[in-house]
Amino acid sequence: xxxxxxxxxxxxxxxxxxxxxxxxxxxxxxxxxxxxxxxxxxxxxxxxxxxxxxxxxxxxxxx
Amino acid sequence: xxxxxxxxxxxxxxxxxxxxxxxxxxxxxxxxxxxxxxxxxxxxxxxxxxxxxxxxxxxxxxxxxxxxxxxxxxxxxxxxxxxxxxxxxxxxxxxxxxxxxxxxxxxxxxxxxxxxxxxxxxxxxxxxxxxxxxxxxxxxxxxxxxxxxxxxxxxxxxxxxxxxxxxxxxxxxxxxxxxxxxxxxxxxxxxxxxxxxxxxxxxxxxxxxxxxxxxxxxxxxxxxxxxxxxxxxxxxxxxxxxxxxxxxxxxxxxxxxxxxxxxxxxxxxxxxxxxxxxxxxxxxxxxxxxxxxxxxxxxxxxxxxxxxxxxxxxxxxxxxxxxxxxxxxxxxxxxxxxxxxxxxxxxxxxxxxxxxxxxxxxxxxxxxxxxxxxxxxxxxxxxxxxxxxxxxxxxxxxxxxxxxxxxxxxxxxxxxxxxxxxxxxxxxxxxxxxxxxxxxxxxxxxxxxxxxxxxxxxxxxxxxxxxxxxxxxxxxxxxxxxxxxxxxxxxxxxxxxxxxxxxxxxxxxxxxxxxxxxxxxxxxxxxxxxxxxxxxxxxxxxxxxxxxxxxxxxxxxxxxxxxxxxxxxxxxxxxxxxxxxxxxxxxxxxxxxxxxxxxxxxxxxxxxxxxxxxxxxxxxxxxxxxxxxxxxxxxxxxxxxxxxxxxxxxxxxxxxxxxxxxxxxxxxxxxxxxxxxxxxxxxxxxxxxxxxxxxxxxxxxxxxxxxxxxxxxxxxxxxxxxxxxxxxxxxxxxxxxxxxxxxxxxxxxxxxxxxxxxxxxxxxxxxxxxxxxxxxxxxxxxxxxxxxxxxxxxxxxxxxxxxxxxxxxxxxxxx
Numbered sequence: 001x002x003x004x005x006x007x008x009x010x011x012x013x014x015x016x017x018x019x020x021x022x023x024x025x026x027x028x029x030x031x032x033x034x035x036x037x038x039x040x041x042x043x044x045x046x047x048x049x050x051x052x053x054x055x056x057x058x059x060x061x062x063x
Numbered sequence: 064x065x066x067x068x069x070x071x072x073x074x075x076x077x078x079x080x081x082x083x084x085x086x087x088x089x090x091x092x093x094x095x096x097x098x099x100x101x102x103x104x105x106x107x108x109x110x111x112x113x114x115x116x117x118x119x120x121x122x123x124x125x126x127x128x129x130x131x132x133x134x135x136x137x138x139x140x141x142x143x144x145x146x147x148x149x150x151x152x153x154x155x156x157x158x159x160x161x162x163x164x165x166x167x168x169x170x171x172x173x174x175x176x177x178x179x180x181x182x183x184x185x186x187x188x189x190x191x192x193x194x195x196x197x198x199x200x201x202x203x204x205x206x207x208x209x210x211x212x213x214x215x216x217x218x219x220x221x222x223x224x225x226x227x228x229x230x231x232x233x234x235x236x237x238x239x240x241x242x243x244x245x246x247x248x249x250x251x252x253x254x255x256x257x258x259x260x261x262x263x264x265x266x267x268x269x270x271x272x273x274x275x276x277x278x279x280x281x282x283x284x285x286x287x288x289x290x291x292x293x294x295x296x297x298x299x300x301x302x303x304x305x306x307x308x309x310x311x312x313x314x315x316x317x318x319x320x321x322x323x324x325x326x327x328x329x330x331x332x333x334x335x336x337x338x339x340x341x342x343x344x345x346x347x348x349x350x351x352x353x354x355x356x357x358x359x360x361x362x363x364x365x366x367x368x369x370x371x372x373x374x375x376x377x378x379x380x381x382x383x384x385x386x387x388x389x390x391x392x393x394x395x396x397x398x399x400x401x402x403x404x405x406x407x408x409x410x411x412x413x414x415x416x417x418x419x420x421x422x423x424x425x426x427x428x429x430x431x432x433x434x435x436x437x438x439x440x441x442x443x444x445x446x447x448x449x450x451x452x453x454x455x456x457x458x459x460x461x462x463x464x465x466x467x468x469x470x471x472x473x474x475x476x477x478x479x480x481x482x483x484x485x486x487x488x489x490x491x492x493x494x495x496x497x498x499x500x501x502x503x504x505x506x507x508x509x510x511x512x513x514x515x516x517x518x519x520x521x522x523x524x525x526x527x528x529x530x531x532x533x534x535x536x537x538x539x540x541x542x543x544x545x546x547x548x549x550x551x552x553x554x555x556x557x558x559x560x561x562x563x564x565x566x567x568x569x570x571x572x573x574x575x576x577x578x579x580x581x582x583x584x585x586x587x588x589x590x591x592x593x594x595x596x597x598x599x600x601x602x603x604x605x606x607x608x609x610x611x612x613x614x615x616x617x618x619x620x621x622x623x624x625x626x627x628x629x630x631x632x633x634x635x636x637x638x639x640x641x642x643x644x645x646x647x648x649x650x651x652x653x654x655x656x657x658x659x660x661x662x663x664x665x666x667x668x669x670x671x672x673x674x675x676x677x678x679x680x681x682x683x684x685x686x687x688x689x690x691x692x693x694x695x696x697x698x699x700x701x702x703x704x705x706x707x708x709x710x711x712x713x714x715x716x717x718x719x720x721x722x723x724x725x726x727x728x729x730x731x732x733x734x735x736x737x738x739x740x741x742x743x744x745x746x747x748x749x750x751x752x753x754x755x756x757x758x759x760x761x762x763x764x765x766x767x768x769x770x771x772x773x774x775x776x777x778x779x780x781x782x783x784x785x786x787x788x789x790x791x792x793x794x795x796x797x798x799x800x801x802x803x804x805x806x807x808x809x810x811x812x813x814x815x816x817x818x819x820x821x822x823x824x825x826x827x828x829x830x831x832x833x834x835x836x837x838x839x840x841x842x843x844x845x846x847x848x849x850x851x852x853x854x855x856x857x858x859x860x861x862x863x864x865x866x867x868x869x870x871x872x873x874x875x876x877x878x
Contacts, residue, residue, distance in 0.1 A: 021575050022336070025311055029304075032551075036303045039549050047218050048295040051286065054145060 067215065067536050070529040071144045073431060075157040077526050079137035080428065082165060083420065084514055086129035091510055093122040095503045100690070101652065102496040104681065107690035112176045114690040116611030120187045121175040126412060127185060127275060129168045134420040135279040136164070136203070139226050141427060142286040143210055146220045148534035152209025156202050163199035167192060179249045182608040183264050183644055185271050186240050190251045193241040200237065204230040211558035215534040219555050221302040224565070225282030227558070228310050231566050232274030235573065240267035244711050246704055250605065252711055257639025258325055261647055263577055266317035270573075273313040276411065277379075280419050281309075284352050284376065287419070291368050291426045297354035303551060305347030310565060312341050314572025319390035322399065323621040324647060325636040331392075333575070338390035345383030352376035367442030371422030374450060378414025382407065396468075400617060400651040402492070403464035406457040413453045413506060421449065421513060428517055434524025441516040448509035456502030459495035467492050472625035477859035480628050483665070484805040485654035490686045590637035593768045595717045596761070598705050598731040599738075603761025605708075606695075606754055607646065615689070617648035618657040618765065628856075630666055631658030631766060638769060641717050653689060658766035662847055665857065666766075669850035670738055671745035671820045672810060673759045683818060684809045695755035702728050702752065734760060745820030787835040789868040799869030802862060810851070815874035824874045833875060839867045 099106040100115045107114050140157070144150060151157050170192050174180070180187040188196070207230060211219065240263055243251040255263050289296050296302060318326060318334030353376055356363060363369045385407055389398040398404060429436045436442060470488040473481035482488050543553040555561050596604055607613075620626050622633040634657055639645055658666045668676070675682065678696065680689040706724035713719050735751035738759055742749055749755055790796075804813065810821035817823040827833065831841050842863050845853040854863060871877040 021315070021571060024571075028311075029308060032307055033304055035550060036300045039300060039303075039551070043552075044299040045295070047220070048289075048299045050216070050218070051146060051220055051222075051289060052293065052295060 090125035147214035308344035349380035368425035375418030401464035406460035432524030437519035452505035463492035603757035660767035799865035
């Protein structure tokens with residue numbers, strides 16, 4: 001770990017690198033949103049309805 | 064394709080359900096006990112095993128890991144098999160997981176009661192149990208991923224992503240935060256120190272909320288809410304977006320637990336920024352849950368299970384809005400160290416977590432036992448009692464938080480703290496603590512109604528331990544065809560590949576927070592005058608840690624005038640470099656102790672005062688809610704471990720001289736004898752090698768290294784003697800009587816006759832004279848070495864004149 005320590009200490013202004021992380025997030029977020037929104041609706045409907053197709057899915061029985 | 068026959072393992076689900084119910088009752092009862100202790104200290108029972116400091120971690124761990132933990136496993140084992148159309152990967156792993164987890168819980172309960180604790184909130188367990196947790200957790204993950212690999216469905220449903228994130232997130236958090244250096248089977252030191260330890264701990268603490276109380280519950284919501292409503296989740300696309308956003312953002316937000324504390328600004332800014340951003344994905348989940356019920360609200364009316372789920376999702380939305388608001392620095396001034404935090408976590412715990420567990424149990428148990436719920440009426444009664452209980456619990460605590468915070472920073476027109484005695488601010492909120500007990504009792508009542516209802520339901524049916532099912536085998540799809548399959552579909556259809564991506568996303572935030580704090584020295588500037596703890600102080604510190612003193616007393620002064628006036632100089636990062644672990648705390652039910660060793664400071668008390676206070680806090684001040692610690696005077700220190708502790712500290716970088724471990728015990732005895740001699744001057748006899756002496760040594764170390772020399776401070780600020788005219792009006796004496804009761808009675812007694820060695824004010828034996836001007840001067844300048852602070856720094860001249868009048872006219876009966 002010493003090599004990591006030495007390396008990090010030599011980087012000037014490293015404290016602001018969370019801003020880089022923030023930008024990374026924003027960039028990835030935009031990509032994920034665009035790609036997700038372009039997914040076919042039919043496929044999404046099939047997936048989300050799939051869990052209801054078993055014996056457990058009738059309405060909660062009560063006395 | 065031909066169907067394959069297989070059997071669901073319902074027995075493991077049943078075991079986890081039973082454990083959930085049993086530990087839930089235990090956890091709530093212990094919660095009620097500690098609520099009683101805060102309002103009525105008699106409920107500490109004067110036993111070392113049942114003090115608030117030991118019971119509070121027992122309550123939090125019982126609720127989080129025993130009640131909620133078992134509920135998660137019950138929900139996961141049931142839904143995972145159904146979603147993947149497969150039996151759990153390995154029955155033996157399932158059984159080891161169950162019994163291993165119950166063993167962890169029992170060990171936790173026993174060790175906390177015995178005072179074995181690391182003091183890291185929600186990670187208080189000592190290293191052997193940490194290792195056991197790691198093993199059990201890996202078995203859980205192995206079993207889960209194994210089941211995913213042998214599944215019979217192509218798609219891994221959204222609920223399972225959350226389960227995977229839970230497994231990976233908790234594994235990462237637990238391992239990193241639990242890195243510690245063992246001293247014995249029951250004692251270890253965190254490898255991190257001070258601010259580093261604080262960052263790692265609250266990275267863990269915050270994300271324990273995320274990955275134990277949020278992600279698994281979102282997974283459960285994605286399965287049980289659609290099932291109970293018999294409607295698909297509102298938007299699958301939204302589930303994808305809020306999944307990746309939430310697991311990425313959560314990991315960064317930990318430092319919001321340390322605002323205005325001894326932490327670099329960049330780390331605090333990081334916590335605030337990401338906390339605010341967290342609202343979006345959190346509300347994505349809430350919206351997805353609530354909109355699932357669109358057009359189906361009539362079912363909510365008829366089903367207690369759905370009602371609980373709706374309250375759960377609503378409480379989730381409220382908490383995930385309130386949390387980021389609490390992260391704003393100006394709001395955090397109020398919410399941190401007050402009961403606001405306690406109210407916040409209970410809205411989430413009782414509403415979101417318990418609500419979803421109750422909803423899940425009401426839906427799942429009739430299915431599991433192939434019968435009907437015994438009584439929907441009782442379930443509805445439970446729902447209304449529980450919902451009312453949450454409000455009766457939380458509203459008084461919000462009120463208490465605002466009240467106490469306003470009192471903390473209230474100033475008189477003369478510029479002095481209006482309530483300089485911390486206890487006044489606590490006494491004021493005790494009625495709210497009593498109302499909180501009503502809320503807790505109601506919640507327990509509702510819980511017991513559920514236990515009865517579910518018991519009757521289980522008795523009416525039976526579980527098929529191995530339930531026959533059938534489904535076609537999975538056909539592997541092979542490489543991705545970009546024309547037919549999106550990237551996300553491709554990633555999610557391979558459990559291991561999906562897990563790796565989740566791990567990378569989780570690791571980024573943790574790395575950003577923790578690595579700079581550990582590796583960049585400029586983040587932890589040292590202070591030359593700050594010295595390592597002496598062996599006796601270290602023994603005292605270990606006791607402070609194991610007794611859970613941090614549950615009531617913080618050790619970090621924030622840079623506000625109303626804190627520095629009350630406690631002393633604000634805390635600097637460099638003060639804590641030898642603290643393994645840090646002890647900053649998160650709630651002040653008692654005063655901050657960071658400057659308790661600063662002779663002449665507002666928090667300093669001498670050895671005799673601490674001895675008398677530990678022996679009987681209520682004798683020193685009737686309204687104190689601190690438990691007795693009289694066994695400190697009886698229990699001896701274990702000197703065998705002292706050299707080992709010194710060597711461990713050296714390993715962790717504490718600069719004790721080479722070979723100091725060989726003379727550490729001698730140094731310890733020397734310092735202990737000095738304290739004993741000091742106590743003897745006050746006619747207090749105590750053996751030197753006792754816990755009492757070690758605790759006094761430790762408390763007198765706090766803040767001492769950065770304090771100015773006491774003699775110089777006293778000399779420069781001495782108030783000269785002057786003529787004083789006594790104020791004998793009823794109004795003046797009433798004001799003075801109140802000040803005396805809240806400030807002076809702790810040492811001189813409510814009747815002024817003195818406590819222990821503190822002077823009697825009713826007789827004529829006054830060392831510094833009892834003329835009005837002499838008494839005025841004594842109050843103004845104090846007697847620093849005896850623990851009496853110069854009250855001219857806390858009260859105006861008029862108030863000191865009133866106090867002088869009260870002492871002489873009412874107590875000393877002078878005419």
